[in-house]
Every structure is written in structure tokens, then in C-alpha cells.
Amino acid sequence: MAIFRARAFKALSELKSNLSFSQISMNQNRRCSSIPIQSQLEGYYYYFVDALQRVGFIGLGNMGFHMANNLVNAGFKVVVHDINRNATKKFSDKGVPTKETPLEVAESSDVIITMLPSSSHVLDVYTGANGLLHGENLLRPWLLIDSSTVDPHTSRRLSESISKCVLKEKKGIPVMLDAPVSGGVLGAEAGTLTFMVGGLEEAYLAARPLFLSMGKRAIYCGGTGNGAAAKICNNIAMAVSMLGVSEAFALGQSLGITASTLTNIFNSSSACCWSSDTYNPVPGVMDGVPSSRNYVGGFSSKLMAKDLELAAVSAEEVGLKCPFSSQAREIYAKLCEEGHEYEDFSCAFRHYYSGKDERSPP
Secondary structure, eight states: OHHHHHHHHHHHHHHHHHSOSSOOBOOGGGTOSBOOOOSSHHHHHHHHHHHTSEEEEEOOSTTHHHHHHHHHHTTOEEEEEOSOHHHHHHHHTTTOOBOSSHHHHHHTOSEEEEOOSSHHHHHHHHHSTTOTTOSTTEESOSEEEEOSOOOHHHHHHHHHHHHTOEESSSSSOOEEEEOOEESHHHHHHHTOEEEEEESOHHHHHHHHHHHHHHEEEEEEEESTTHHHHHHHHHHHHHHHHHHHHHHHHHHHHHTTOOHHHHHHHHTTSTTOOHHHHTSOOSTTTSTTSGGGGTTOSSSBHHHHHHHHHHHHHHHHHHTOOOHHHHHHHHHHHHHIIIIITTSBGGGHHHHTSOOOOTTSOO
16 A cells, blocks of 8 residues: 555655664674674665565464555565464465465565564464574574564563574674554554564664554664563553543443443543543444454453563562552453453453443433
8 A cells, every 4th residue: 555655665764864874783782793784875775675675474363464464565575474374365365475484484584573472472483393593593584573562571582592693695693673562453454553662773773664564653662672561561551541441431331421421521631541532442432443343353351461461570570569450460360261351351341340332222
């Protein structure tokens, strides 16, 4: 689509104006020595244009399917892999090459993007049998981007492993960015995701055409693991906000106020937030959101419970008490135990607070 190509071109123009003439290098804290580039500004620009063309995408779930599809629409040469053959068939039917293993994706790509459900899946794709790092410390991709939601420790450990590899066809060593996203399935489909990126800043700048082909914003968060940390913090706020809004709607209904009335109040007052004006949890109030289709699709309660567990582990590591996120974790764990793990996390309104459908008769 034209919008994705326009965003990529804009990002490339920014890259051309932002990169310096000197060779990109990192100190030991950045776990890498150099990224292969040419010495002139035009060389920088056209090197990265070429080096971003062949993109491997691994993980074609609810989010990854749309992200990979938007890269195809933006004109990138994409190859894909997923253990779900039905997911890969949707791409092969459109003429997009599919690969049997992550290692095969790596052998035909300059950049790899992974979008996977959990830390264990990420580690398996990177370090498991026929994983991305299975080639005896030799890698063809110069850049590996993980957009999964994982703990910062996992991102930093993978980055360290990747920094011990060398490039097969270029001088230097590969680089990793942790770049989880916010925006949900609707944002992935519309290409309006926000990327939170940790790692080498120069690599982030080089990768902006990719990010802006899948989303509308990319925010640099600092060193390796900081993107993962930012995502955990974002999801704490999202979970607690959704429960707070759901609680208020359920109480309002019990007191005789319709959720539609409260939505109008919230969205024009101090209670306005994403959970009320964009992703409303009450069935019958807003079209096009999971609550309008019986909580099918979207961001599952299982994934929210997983992310809140990551937050709890991270908070424990730094000795911080997080009572609201702890309570939210217990609520989502209970929803999963009661069989709602695959429903969108906004289903807490119905299944935890016993909230009513706005369309139901009084």
C-alpha cells in the first residue's frame, strides 16, 4: 500500500540526514565493534536501502501476520516462517516465499524480525535446533529484531550471544534490537503500531523504514533490553487501566447508569483513556473492538497474564513493590483458570465483574 511505502521513504530520508560520516562503532558496553557501512554519506544511505530489502519474518500469529503483510505491501522482499502451515499458506498463495525452519530464513535474509508468544518460543527460534544461531557463529543477517514481549534479561542474553557471531558475507558482527509493540491486532492490521526499541541507536535509525512500514511510530528507549522493559511497563498500565475502567462500568450499571452514558462522560473528562475511548470493554458500546464480537481476537487474557508475570519477575529483581499489577496478575490468572484464556483481556468486564451487555434488555 502507498501509505507504508511513503512512511518507509520518509524514514530513509531521516536516516540520510541523521547518520554521520564516520563508521558506526560501539564500545564494550554495547557488546559490538562495528556495523558494516561505506564511508561516504551517500554510501550510508544506499547501503542501508539495499541491506533492508531482504527481510525474514518469523511468527505469523494474530500480530505477526499483519506486520509481515504490511512489509510485503511496502515492497520489501519478504520470506516467512511459522510452525502453523495454515498461516504460511496465506503467504505462499500470494507468492511470498516460505521456509521450513528459522535457519533457512536466516540463510536468505539480511534482516530478521521475530514476533513470538513468549520468551521460551524466542529462545527456541534463536538457539534451538535449526534456529537462527545454529550456523556455527556465522550469520548472514546483519540485523535481528525481536518484536516479541519478553523479559529484559532474555533480550540482553540473546544480544550477547549474537554479538559473538560474525557475518558470513560482510565485515563486522550482527546486531540485535529488542522492539516490542503496542497497538494490538487492530494496530497491526492498520499499520499504526508503536515500536519501543532497545539496542544500538544507529541500528535503530537504520531500521526505521521497517518500523514505519508496520507502524506509525518508533521510539528509541536506550540500550539493549530497554525496549522490552518499556513494553512491560506499558502493559502494566494497560492491564490496570482496563480493570479500572471495567470496574467503573460494572459499578455504574449496578447503580443504574448505562455504559454508553459513562463512556461519554469518561471520554470528555479526566477518566478518558485508551480502555474507554479506543478499546471499550462493554459489548454494544463500540464497534470494531473485541467486546463487540464476544471478545474474540485481540490480545488474549493468557498473554496479559504472561506479561504481568514478566513484570512481577522484573519488579522483584529490582526490589520494587507493585501492588496494582500484582492484583491484576491474580485477576487474569483466575480468568485463565476459568477457561477464558483465549478471549481478549477486556473480557474481565464480563467474566470477573459480571458486567452486562449494553445491548441486553433491562
